[in-house]
Amino acid sequence: MGQFPQLIQEDLDLLNVVMGELLTKSEAHVALLVEKAGYLIHQCGNPASIDTTTFATLGSNAYNAVQFMAQLVNESKFTSMYQQGENFSTLMVNVDDNSLLVVVFPTHLTVGSMKYYATPAAQAIAQRIVVASERAPGKGLDLSDLNPTDVQALFKKQ
Amino acid sequence: MAIINQATKELQVKIVYYGPAKSGKTTNLEQVHANVQVPEATAKGKMTSLATSSDRTLFFDFFPLEAVAIKGFKTKFALFTVPGQVIYNATRQIVLRGVDGIVFVADSQYDKMEENVETFKHLEENLKTLNLNLEDIPYVMQYNKRDLADVAPIEYMDFVLNNREVQVPSFEASASNCDGVFETLNMITRMLLHKFLNDGARK
Numbered sequence: 442m443g444q445f446p447q448l449i450q451e452d453l454d455l456l457n458v459v460m461g462e463l464l465t466k467s468e469a470h471v472a473l474l475v476e477k478a479g480y481l482i483h484q485c486g487n488p489a490s491i492d493t494t495t496f497a498t499l500g501s502n503a504y505n506a507v508q509f510m511a512q513l514v515n516e517s518k519f520t521s522m523y524q525q526g527e528n529f530s531t532l533m534v535n536v537d538d539n540s541l542l543v544v545v546f547p548t549h550l551t552v553g554s555m556k557y558y559a560t561p562a563a564q565a566i567a568q569r570i571v572v573a574s575e576r577a578p579g580k581g582l583d584l585s586d587l588n589p590t591d592v593q594a595l596f597k598k599q
Numbered sequence: 600m601a602i603i604n605q606a607t608k609e610l611q612v613k614i615v616y617y618g619p620a621k622s623g624k625t626t627n628l629e630q631v632h633a634n635v636q637v638p639e640a641t642a643k644g645k646m647t648s649l650a651t652s653s654d655r656t657l658f659f660d661f662f663p664l665e666a667v668a669i670k671g672f673k674t675k676f677a678l679f680t681v682p683g684q685v686i687y688n689a690t691r692q693i694v695l696r697g698v699d700g701i702v703f704v705a706d707s708q709y710d711k712m713e714e715n716v717e718t719f720k721h722l723e724e725n726l727k728t729l730n731l732n733l734e735d736i737p738y739v740m741q742y743n744k745r746d747l748a749d750v751a752p753i754e755y756m757d758f759v760l761n762n763r764e765v766q767v768p769s770f771e772a773s774a775s776n777c778d779g780v781f782e783t784l785n786m787i788t789r790m791l792l793h794k795f796l797n798d799g800a801r802k
Contacts, residue, residue: 448605478696
Protein backbone atom coordinates (compact mmCIF):
# COMPACT_ATOMS: atom_id res chain seq x y z
CA MET A 442 0.00 0.00 0.00
CA GLY A 443 1.95 2.98 -1.31
CA GLN A 444 1.21 6.61 -0.85
CA PHE A 445 -1.06 8.63 -3.08
CA PRO A 446 1.21 10.86 -5.18
CA GLN A 447 1.27 14.63 -5.34
CA LEU A 448 -0.74 15.97 -8.24
CA ILE A 449 0.15 18.90 -10.44
CA GLN A 450 -2.06 20.91 -12.77
CA GLU A 451 -1.31 18.59 -15.68
CA ASP A 452 -2.75 15.69 -13.68
CA LEU A 453 -5.86 17.63 -12.77
CA ASP A 454 -6.36 18.58 -16.42
CA LEU A 455 -6.31 14.92 -17.37
CA LEU A 456 -8.65 14.01 -14.52
CA ASN A 457 -11.04 16.71 -15.75
CA VAL A 458 -10.99 15.21 -19.24
CA VAL A 459 -11.46 11.60 -18.11
CA MET A 460 -14.08 12.30 -15.46
CA GLY A 461 -15.83 14.86 -17.68
CA GLU A 462 -16.09 12.32 -20.51
CA LEU A 463 -17.42 9.75 -18.08
CA LEU A 464 -20.18 12.14 -17.02
CA THR A 465 -21.04 13.13 -20.58
CA LYS A 466 -21.19 9.58 -21.91
CA SER A 467 -22.91 8.00 -18.93
CA GLU A 468 -25.19 10.94 -18.05
CA ALA A 469 -24.17 10.56 -14.40
CA HIS A 470 -24.32 13.66 -12.20
CA VAL A 471 -21.14 13.59 -10.17
CA ALA A 472 -17.80 11.80 -10.28
CA LEU A 473 -15.39 11.89 -7.36
CA LEU A 474 -11.85 10.62 -7.09
CA VAL A 475 -11.41 9.53 -3.50
CA GLU A 476 -8.35 8.33 -1.63
CA LYS A 477 -9.18 5.27 0.48
CA ALA A 478 -8.19 6.95 3.74
CA GLY A 479 -11.20 9.19 3.13
CA TYR A 480 -9.76 12.18 1.28
CA LEU A 481 -11.56 13.79 -1.60
CA ILE A 482 -8.94 14.25 -4.32
CA HIS A 483 -10.96 15.64 -7.21
CA GLN A 484 -14.55 16.14 -8.26
CA CYS A 485 -16.40 16.74 -11.51
CA GLY A 486 -20.02 17.37 -12.36
CA ASN A 487 -22.75 19.06 -10.45
CA PRO A 488 -22.32 18.31 -6.76
CA ALA A 489 -24.24 21.39 -5.58
CA SER A 490 -26.56 19.46 -3.33
CA ILE A 491 -23.95 17.03 -2.03
CA ASP A 492 -21.45 17.58 0.78
CA THR A 493 -18.72 15.91 -1.27
CA THR A 494 -16.13 15.89 1.54
CA THR A 495 -18.41 13.87 3.79
CA PHE A 496 -19.60 11.79 0.85
CA ALA A 497 -16.01 10.88 -0.01
CA THR A 498 -15.21 9.91 3.58
CA LEU A 499 -18.31 7.79 3.98
CA GLY A 500 -17.83 6.20 0.56
CA SER A 501 -14.23 5.21 1.15
CA ASN A 502 -14.91 3.79 4.60
CA ALA A 503 -17.95 1.89 3.34
CA TYR A 504 -15.86 0.46 0.52
CA ASN A 505 -13.04 -0.48 2.91
CA ALA A 506 -15.54 -2.14 5.25
CA VAL A 507 -17.09 -4.24 2.51
CA GLN A 508 -13.65 -5.15 1.20
CA PHE A 509 -12.72 -6.27 4.70
CA MET A 510 -15.92 -8.31 4.84
CA ALA A 511 -15.16 -9.92 1.48
CA GLN A 512 -11.70 -10.90 2.71
CA LEU A 513 -13.28 -12.75 5.63
CA VAL A 514 -14.85 -15.14 3.13
CA ASN A 515 -11.58 -15.36 1.18
CA GLU A 516 -12.88 -13.15 -1.58
CA SER A 517 -9.88 -11.20 -2.74
CA LYS A 518 -11.28 -9.83 -5.99
CA PHE A 519 -13.38 -6.86 -5.04
CA THR A 520 -13.56 -4.17 -7.66
CA SER A 521 -16.81 -2.30 -7.27
CA MET A 522 -19.72 -1.57 -4.98
CA TYR A 523 -23.19 -0.30 -5.74
CA GLN A 524 -25.78 1.50 -3.63
CA GLN A 525 -29.24 1.56 -5.14
CA GLY A 526 -31.38 4.56 -4.28
CA GLU A 527 -34.85 5.77 -5.21
CA ASN A 528 -33.69 8.91 -7.00
CA PHE A 529 -29.94 8.62 -7.12
CA SER A 530 -27.64 5.64 -6.92
CA THR A 531 -23.92 5.41 -6.27
CA LEU A 532 -21.31 3.21 -7.89
CA MET A 533 -17.83 2.92 -6.42
CA VAL A 534 -15.15 1.46 -8.66
CA ASN A 535 -11.67 0.53 -7.50
CA VAL A 536 -8.96 2.58 -9.21
CA ASP A 537 -5.87 1.16 -7.50
CA ASP A 538 -4.67 0.20 -4.00
CA ASN A 539 -5.16 3.76 -2.79
CA SER A 540 -8.10 5.25 -4.57
CA LEU A 541 -11.67 4.88 -5.77
CA LEU A 542 -13.86 6.43 -8.40
CA VAL A 543 -17.29 7.29 -7.01
CA VAL A 544 -20.12 8.02 -9.44
CA VAL A 545 -23.53 9.37 -8.47
CA PHE A 546 -26.22 8.87 -11.09
CA PRO A 547 -30.02 9.09 -11.44
CA THR A 548 -31.81 5.79 -10.99
CA HIS A 549 -33.30 5.70 -14.48
CA LEU A 550 -29.78 4.84 -15.66
CA THR A 551 -28.64 1.27 -15.18
CA VAL A 552 -25.70 0.22 -13.06
CA GLY A 553 -24.52 -1.92 -15.99
CA SER A 554 -24.13 1.10 -18.25
CA MET A 555 -22.45 2.99 -15.44
CA LYS A 556 -19.90 0.20 -14.94
CA TYR A 557 -19.36 0.11 -18.70
CA TYR A 558 -18.24 3.76 -18.72
CA ALA A 559 -16.67 3.92 -15.25
CA THR A 560 -14.32 0.96 -15.69
CA PRO A 561 -12.19 2.46 -18.51
CA ALA A 562 -12.28 5.83 -16.73
CA ALA A 563 -10.89 4.18 -13.59
CA GLN A 564 -8.16 2.52 -15.68
CA ALA A 565 -7.19 5.85 -17.26
CA ILE A 566 -7.02 7.47 -13.83
CA ALA A 567 -4.92 4.60 -12.50
CA GLN A 568 -2.45 5.07 -15.36
CA ARG A 569 -2.18 8.77 -14.56
CA ILE A 570 -1.55 8.02 -10.90
CA VAL A 571 1.34 5.79 -11.96
CA VAL A 572 2.75 8.68 -14.01
CA ALA A 573 2.37 11.05 -11.05
CA SER A 574 4.01 8.53 -8.70
CA GLU A 575 7.00 8.11 -11.01
CA ARG A 576 7.40 11.84 -11.45
CA ALA A 577 8.36 12.67 -7.88
CA PRO A 578 7.91 9.72 -5.55
CA GLY A 579 9.81 11.22 -2.64
CA LYS A 580 9.08 14.87 -3.13
CA GLY A 581 8.01 16.45 0.13
CA LEU A 582 6.26 19.67 0.88
CA ASP A 583 8.35 22.82 0.91
CA LEU A 584 7.89 24.06 4.44
CA SER A 585 10.72 26.54 4.43
CA ASP A 586 8.25 29.33 5.17
CA LEU A 587 6.79 27.58 8.18
CA ASN A 588 7.66 29.03 11.52
CA PRO A 589 6.94 26.32 14.09
CA THR A 590 6.01 28.91 16.71
CA ASP A 591 3.14 29.98 14.48
CA VAL A 592 1.46 26.67 15.02
CA GLN A 593 1.54 26.69 18.82
CA ALA A 594 -2.19 27.25 18.85
CA LEU A 595 -3.57 26.76 15.39
CA PHE A 596 -7.10 26.27 16.66
CA LYS A 597 -8.63 28.64 19.16
CA LYS A 598 -11.70 28.29 21.31
CA GLN A 599 -14.46 30.85 20.73
CA MET B 600 -0.78 9.27 4.87
CA ALA B 601 -1.17 12.94 4.14
CA ILE B 602 -2.23 14.04 0.70
CA ILE B 603 -0.38 16.92 -0.90
CA ASN B 604 -2.04 18.53 -3.86
CA GLN B 605 0.41 20.94 -5.45
CA ALA B 606 -2.09 21.95 -8.11
CA THR B 607 -4.74 23.16 -5.68
CA LYS B 608 -2.24 24.05 -2.93
CA GLU B 609 -3.88 21.78 -0.40
CA LEU B 610 -2.53 19.53 2.30
CA GLN B 611 -4.91 16.96 3.77
CA VAL B 612 -4.12 15.16 7.00
CA LYS B 613 -5.99 12.62 9.08
CA ILE B 614 -6.10 12.68 12.88
CA VAL B 615 -7.75 9.79 14.70
CA TYR B 616 -9.02 9.92 18.28
CA TYR B 617 -8.51 6.44 19.70
CA GLY B 618 -9.33 5.06 23.14
CA PRO B 619 -11.52 2.75 25.18
CA ALA B 620 -15.30 2.83 25.17
CA LYS B 621 -16.86 5.91 26.76
CA SER B 622 -13.50 7.61 27.29
CA GLY B 623 -14.71 10.80 25.57
CA LYS B 624 -13.49 10.57 21.99
CA THR B 625 -16.78 11.70 20.48
CA THR B 626 -17.11 14.41 23.13
CA ASN B 627 -13.70 15.78 22.10
CA LEU B 628 -14.85 16.09 18.50
CA GLU B 629 -18.19 17.59 19.50
CA GLN B 630 -16.44 20.22 21.61
CA VAL B 631 -14.04 21.16 18.85
CA HIS B 632 -16.91 21.33 16.40
CA ALA B 633 -19.02 23.48 18.69
CA ASN B 634 -16.32 25.82 19.94
CA VAL B 635 -13.60 26.25 17.34
CA GLN B 636 -13.04 29.72 15.93
CA VAL B 637 -13.09 29.70 12.15
CA PRO B 638 -12.40 32.59 9.79
CA GLU B 639 -15.32 31.59 7.61
CA ALA B 640 -18.16 29.11 7.97
CA THR B 641 -16.90 26.89 5.17
CA ALA B 642 -13.70 26.14 7.11
CA LYS B 643 -15.66 23.86 9.40
CA GLY B 644 -17.53 20.94 7.86
CA LYS B 645 -20.54 19.11 9.15
CA MET B 646 -20.00 16.57 11.90
CA THR B 647 -21.02 13.09 10.82
CA SER B 648 -21.59 10.39 13.43
CA LEU B 649 -22.29 6.81 12.56
CA ALA B 650 -23.70 5.74 15.91
CA THR B 651 -25.97 3.04 17.31
CA SER B 652 -29.48 3.82 18.53
CA SER B 653 -27.99 4.25 22.00
CA ASP B 654 -25.55 6.89 20.73
CA ARG B 655 -22.47 4.68 20.91
CA THR B 656 -20.07 5.07 18.00
CA LEU B 657 -20.70 2.25 15.55
CA PHE B 658 -18.21 3.11 12.82
CA PHE B 659 -16.73 6.56 13.32
CA ASP B 660 -17.39 10.24 13.91
CA PHE B 661 -15.89 12.63 11.43
CA PHE B 662 -15.59 16.26 10.66
CA PRO B 663 -13.29 18.28 8.40
CA LEU B 664 -11.61 21.43 9.61
CA GLU B 665 -9.53 23.82 7.53
CA ALA B 666 -6.73 26.13 8.57
CA VAL B 667 -3.89 27.98 6.96
CA ALA B 668 -1.09 26.28 8.81
CA ILE B 669 1.45 26.63 6.05
CA LYS B 670 1.89 29.76 4.02
CA GLY B 671 0.14 29.39 0.69
CA PHE B 672 -1.32 25.99 1.53
CA LYS B 673 -4.80 25.27 2.71
CA THR B 674 -4.52 22.53 5.32
CA LYS B 675 -7.52 20.29 5.72
CA PHE B 676 -7.61 18.31 8.94
CA ALA B 677 -9.91 15.29 8.86
CA LEU B 678 -10.78 14.48 12.46
CA PHE B 679 -12.04 10.96 13.16
CA THR B 680 -12.94 8.85 16.16
CA VAL B 681 -13.01 5.07 16.29
CA PRO B 682 -15.62 3.00 18.11
CA GLY B 683 -14.41 2.21 21.61
CA GLN B 684 -16.10 -1.13 22.04
CA VAL B 685 -13.84 -4.12 21.41
CA ILE B 686 -16.46 -5.86 19.22
CA TYR B 687 -15.87 -3.14 16.63
CA ASN B 688 -12.13 -3.73 16.36
CA ALA B 689 -12.35 -4.44 12.62
CA THR B 690 -13.87 -1.02 12.02
CA ARG B 691 -11.12 0.59 14.10
CA GLN B 692 -8.59 -0.86 11.66
CA ILE B 693 -10.51 0.58 8.74
CA VAL B 694 -10.63 4.04 10.28
CA LEU B 695 -6.90 3.93 11.06
CA ARG B 696 -6.07 3.49 7.39
CA GLY B 697 -3.88 6.40 6.25
CA VAL B 698 -3.68 7.95 9.71
CA ASP B 699 -1.19 10.81 10.18
CA GLY B 700 -1.64 11.61 13.87
CA ILE B 701 -3.32 9.98 16.86
CA VAL B 702 -4.87 11.30 20.05
CA PHE B 703 -5.16 8.52 22.60
CA VAL B 704 -8.06 9.43 24.88
CA ALA B 705 -7.70 7.56 28.16
CA ASP B 706 -10.29 7.43 30.91
CA SER B 707 -8.65 8.65 34.13
CA GLN B 708 -10.81 6.62 36.50
CA TYR B 709 -8.92 3.93 38.37
CA ASP B 710 -11.30 1.16 37.36
CA LYS B 711 -10.75 1.97 33.67
CA MET B 712 -6.98 1.56 33.75
CA GLU B 713 -6.96 -2.04 32.53
CA GLU B 714 -9.23 -1.07 29.64
CA ASN B 715 -6.91 1.83 28.77
CA VAL B 716 -3.90 -0.47 28.64
CA GLU B 717 -5.75 -3.10 26.64
CA THR B 718 -6.98 -0.52 24.12
CA PHE B 719 -3.48 0.91 23.72
CA LYS B 720 -2.19 -2.59 22.93
CA HIS B 721 -4.98 -2.98 20.37
CA LEU B 722 -3.93 0.31 18.81
CA GLU B 723 -0.37 -0.92 18.33
CA GLU B 724 -1.62 -4.24 16.94
CA ASN B 725 -4.09 -2.59 14.59
CA LEU B 726 -1.39 -0.30 13.24
CA LYS B 727 0.83 -3.33 12.62
CA THR B 728 -1.88 -4.96 10.51
CA LEU B 729 -1.72 -1.82 8.35
CA ASN B 730 2.09 -2.03 8.21
CA LEU B 731 2.35 1.05 10.39
CA ASN B 732 4.41 1.54 13.51
CA LEU B 733 3.21 3.73 16.37
CA GLU B 734 6.76 5.05 16.85
CA ASP B 735 6.62 6.58 13.37
CA ILE B 736 3.33 8.35 13.93
CA PRO B 737 2.95 11.52 16.00
CA TYR B 738 0.61 10.88 18.91
CA VAL B 739 -0.40 12.48 22.17
CA MET B 740 -2.08 11.19 25.30
CA GLN B 741 -5.15 12.81 26.75
CA TYR B 742 -6.10 11.84 30.29
CA ASN B 743 -9.77 12.63 30.22
CA LYS B 744 -12.51 12.84 32.84
CA ARG B 745 -10.31 14.63 35.36
CA ASP B 746 -13.45 16.21 36.80
CA LEU B 747 -14.70 12.87 38.11
CA ALA B 748 -14.03 11.34 41.52
CA ASP B 749 -11.65 8.42 41.88
CA VAL B 750 -9.25 9.43 39.13
CA ALA B 751 -5.67 8.22 39.08
CA PRO B 752 -2.84 10.76 39.54
CA ILE B 753 -1.22 11.99 36.34
CA GLU B 754 2.11 10.42 37.34
CA TYR B 755 0.40 7.06 37.61
CA MET B 756 -1.33 7.48 34.24
CA ASP B 757 2.01 8.39 32.68
CA PHE B 758 3.63 5.38 34.32
CA VAL B 759 0.95 3.02 33.02
CA LEU B 760 0.36 4.45 29.54
CA ASN B 761 3.28 6.68 28.64
CA ASN B 762 6.23 4.82 30.00
CA ARG B 763 8.44 4.49 26.95
CA GLU B 764 11.88 5.56 25.94
CA VAL B 765 10.44 8.75 24.51
CA GLN B 766 7.46 10.08 26.43
CA VAL B 767 4.83 11.75 24.30
CA PRO B 768 3.03 14.92 25.41
CA SER B 769 0.11 14.25 27.72
CA PHE B 770 -2.81 16.46 28.68
CA GLU B 771 -5.30 16.50 31.48
CA ALA B 772 -8.79 17.02 30.18
CA SER B 773 -12.40 17.21 31.02
CA ALA B 774 -13.81 17.03 27.52
CA SER B 775 -17.41 17.49 28.64
CA ASN B 776 -16.37 20.95 29.93
CA CYS B 777 -14.06 21.53 26.94
CA ASP B 778 -11.05 21.62 29.26
CA GLY B 779 -7.88 20.32 27.61
CA VAL B 780 -9.60 19.66 24.30
CA PHE B 781 -7.99 22.44 22.29
CA GLU B 782 -4.63 22.01 24.01
CA THR B 783 -4.61 18.38 22.85
CA LEU B 784 -5.68 19.20 19.30
CA ASN B 785 -3.14 22.00 18.98
CA MET B 786 -0.33 19.76 20.17
CA ILE B 787 -1.08 16.97 17.71
CA THR B 788 -1.37 19.43 14.81
CA ARG B 789 1.91 21.03 15.86
CA MET B 790 3.64 17.65 16.05
CA LEU B 791 2.26 16.72 12.63
CA LEU B 792 3.52 19.90 11.02
CA HIS B 793 6.92 19.45 12.65
CA LYS B 794 7.05 15.92 11.25
CA PHE B 795 6.32 17.24 7.76
CA LEU B 796 8.99 19.86 8.30
CA ASN B 797 11.57 17.28 9.37
CA ASP B 798 10.60 14.79 6.65
CA GLY B 799 10.81 17.58 4.06
CA ALA B 800 14.25 18.58 5.31
CA ARG B 801 15.53 15.01 4.99
CA LYS B 802 14.49 14.75 1.34
